[in-house]
Amino acid sequence: MMDLSQLQSTLASKSYEKIADICDEVMLQVAxxxxxxxxxxxxxxxxLGHIYVNDLNSARFLWKSIPQRIKESRPELVAAWKIGQCLWNRDYAGxxxxxxxxxxxxEVIGLVTTFSENYTKKMFQLLTSAxxxxxxxxxxxxxxxxxDDATNxxxxxxxxxxxxxxxxxxxKPKITTEQKLDPSKLQRLTEFVFHLEH
Known part of the structure; x- marks a missing residue:
């Protein structure tokens, strides 16, 4: 018997970054x-848990380990893998x-939606820096x-x-380099510069 209660509560709490680790652990215990x-x-x-945390190597390994009959009988699994393939191939629009x-x-719509929102933010940050x-x-x-949506x-x-x-x-985002000046650091710096000069 498998205990997937931790996975279910993690999904319910939207702690999506923990899903891959939980699934890996339960799978190992059961096996x-x-x-x-x-x-x-x-x-x-x-x-999707591995894809969410951008662990594409683990996603590929998991995909390869899934029996063909299961892949053929679960369209949602194939759809999840298609996201992984597009990420792997850097097919952003894909x-x-x-x-x-x-x-x-x-069960997965929240995970997929949050991944999509995070991916859009990440792509936008890349465009901003590039x-x-x-x-x-x-x-x-x-x-x-x-x-129109992209412009907005x-x-x-x-x-x-x-x-x-x-x-x-x-x-470009403003880079703030405001630092508080620590008097003890200033004293050490002064002593260091004094040493160099004399």
């Missing part, structure tokens, strides 16, 4: 007791297509949105739009 678990194992959740291209079950200007079409491609999202982040050229100007 070490020689219990056959393949038919009822929550493979899609397990796979990630969003894979997410939107399947009607996720109530570009000073970028076309609306490119932003839409990288964040998996329509051009960028404008909400403080970017500006040149509507004639359809170019967005990136607003």
């Amino acid at each position: 070490s007791r020689g219990i056959a678990f393949q038919e009822e194992w929550p493979y899609a959740i397990h796979l 990630v969003y297509g894979a997410i939107r291209g399947f009607g996720w079950s109530p 570009y000073s200007t970028i076309t609306v079409a490119d932003v839409a491609h990288f964040v998996g949105m329509s051009e 999202y960028a404008l909400q982040q403080g970017w500006t739009l040149d509507s004639s050229s359809q170019m967005l100007t990136v607003r």
